[in-house]
Amino acid sequence: MTKVLITRPLPEAVTSRLGGVDLTVRSETLPLTATELRAALSEYDAVLPTLGDAFSAEVFADVPAPRCRILANFGVGYNHIDATAAKAAGVTVTNTPGAVTDATADIAMTLMLMSARRAGEGERFVRSGTWPGWHPTQMLGLHLTGKTVGIVGMGRIGQAIARRCHYGFGMDVAYFSRSEKTLAYPAQQYSDLKQMAGQVDVLVAAVPGSAQTYHLIDGPVLDAMRPNGHLINISRGDVVEEAALIAALQDRRIGGAGLDVYEFEPKVPAALRALDNVVLLPHLGTSALEVRIEMGLMAVDNIQAFLAGKAPPNVV
Template sequence: MNTAAARPKVIVTGRLPEEVERELQARFDAQLNTDDRPFTARELQEALQTADGLLTTVADRLTAEVLDVPSRRATIIANYGVGYNHIDVHAAKALGIAVTNTPDVLTDCTADLAIMLMLMTARRAGEGERLVRAGRWRSWRPTHMIGTRVSGKTLGIIGMGRIGQATARRAQHGFGMKVVFFNRSRLAPERLDGLDALQCDTVEEVLAQADFVSLHCPGGEETRHLMNATRFAAMQRHAFLINTARGDVVDEAALADALGHGLIAGAGLDVYEHEPRVPAALLEMENVVLLPHLGSATRETRTGMGLMAVDNLSAHFAGQTPPNRVV
């Protein structure tokens, strides 16, 4: 990287905050996506063939077939986000492609959004705003749009990592909620950093107790449709499902059926199995809050994520181990 001509070529698949794009252009021969149009599989393969590295987003499906392209030049995929189940990391590792992510920086904003979805679903905020905007609100009435109290209730968390714990702290300290959780591995008390939460042995134990079930587990084959028809039936009828994790963790058809039959009270979703497509049945339900994947969507967080991805790229091209290498 001694001269501009020798700078590594990096192809960026999505539009990023201005500060991040400026830094990319300062450090690399960066090809930006000024149209902000998602790459096709063929375009991703062409990028792998013509660039030294890719800076990708959750919208990019980097399957084994996409990665295994002839005459591949790229040696790193810097993922813009903490989750990376859209990348076949096993195939990447076998092909010698480094994969990095951007953890930690989005923890607080995603936890904030999970709490917001809890409040919106319980207090019918989305439904109420639509009523006002449509000019259908007549007057204040004692029985109008009665929702569910959040304070003092039980929050069940599936996946007690950074974001799960941050959500639990907000719920406990801000709303006096009891917290129960399931995690794939047992967590020693010191791992919870003083959080007063009860670890359950199964997901079903959490569902049986929780008034709100918030998903914070990674996506992928191990957790695909973790919330299915059987588990919706195990939830309390007055309970709400919140998902800010990954869309494929929820069987959306089973969720729509559970909501339609009153097995659960409502849902707040920020992610979907086949983004940007949302099942029509969910779109039609008033007791569902639907957001367009906004978990990390603050200026501070999105900029921080981008700069972290840039640092991962810089370390890799300098012959160092990127600070957030996944494989």
Template sequence: MSKPKVLITRKWPASVETKLKQLYDVSLNEDDLPLTSEELKSALQNYDAVCPSVCDSLPAEVLNASNKRCKILGNFGVGYNHIDIAAAKENGLVVTNTPGVLTQSTADIAMTLLLMSARRGAEGDRLVRAGKWHGWCPTHMLSSDVTGATLGLIGFGRIAIATARKAHHGFGMKIVFFNPSAPDPSVIEELQATRCDSVEDVMRRADYISLHCPGGPDTRHLIDDKMIRLMKPNAHLINTARGDVVDSKALIDALRDKRIAGAGLDVYEGEPNIDPGFLTLENATLLPHLGSATLSTRNAMGEKVLANLAAFFEGREPEDRVA
């Protein structure tokens, strides 16, 4: 019996690619260049499984390709708003993701951004590298305290809770959050957290606001000009969720006008095509989507995809099916 044909759209960790070669008739992306829409359509027509990542846009136009051979999209990542889920269902495509394994690494990046934004870390690094630092001064680059400050979380899933634990137990931060559904009461007790009635309430109360909600039409531009104007003048916005949750123009305007103190971003609308307005701002800390970028995490994500593919091809329900 021939092995299923599988396409990997980007380069994966070597250990996972080795296993893929053993298990499947696999095509790897040795050049690690993003596929075009036409290439993705062709992949759907010629492979039993396609394994995309966040950089692969799979709208209805692509998923509606004629004469499809593909039956499963094994997404390399927990977020899947780059895939039109409704169109996938209409086309009989199973979609899986990789939850759980990137929780701690992404929470680490949220805290990294929070600390860098609060203490003007990126700005200070640029100053030293440019040879413009002339020595210690009592009033130089004064910044904001983190210890004891209030952290507000929009969304309260795995990554948000992990971030809250690091902030509360490590820095004594007070935790407030908004989530549509009620979380485990023991977690609220552990973190001495306060559940707010609305996103607006979090925006008003917090010194640091960290976004942990899913992307997609329901949350696109959730954080818009109106929401940002609710923030304290000394507040910072942290985004490790999805870029389209934030209205980039509104955030750039607020940062430029110093209506808020700073922002730490790991994700962007239309990435990697970042709005050039961000590049001119000293009070914006910008990372290149590093949330899950540790070797152990990326290996674990690959193993999740392998497990989902194995279950599908063996006729079992994939554990991480989202469509």
């Protein structure tokens, strides 16, 4: 019988769809270990992995003739899988685009509002029991309505963020992208990231993680930002040079930041955690039950199509 491995617990609505196979659902919530990665390739016909399951070139090199023929990734980002090495080994890689778009855009807006209006800091203030009550100059933040947002990467998620900013908050939209986009609202394209960073009130990272986007937002980009500018990252942690961001926040060279991802996730530096001018979320981008079910069902559809001899809907 066909053997399928799901590497993390998923909602029952997802696992129940994989009938007629010998299904293993790993109970551990942490990524696959080095031994488990190699066993996944050698002992299963299909694997449904997710963030952190590092199917690297070295793993494929250690399993030169894998039994596994498809890695149906749970998530749109797949930089934890070496897609080139997978292809060379005859392993198909798929992902779950579309399902994550709106949920991730919503988290971007959450971070924008929390950072600009100092909501995390304010919530801690109330919980401390030391809040003296309202007064006119207390915890003044940045009013988002009518400001300018700059989006780094204008794919599905970037465009969903831009729509929310433009139609919901009357914000002007700028974006840094390799190609000009046809959009239903006014938006200015920039080919120079530092130039755009200096022209916007909020800079949002919405690019895939890759070698090309590693530290795309570095010290010089942060230095170009306005003193009251806010940086939001909902993409991948290493898109932002974390040490440079910490320095900019410590020196109050930018207004603040909102992060859902981290360069060395799940490790978050003590220096970052100690700062009041940054909002820190535990990678909540797609953390809604209906979204996780939709993602899981897309991954299952990819597996079932492949096992039936058809082209999976979402090959990367």
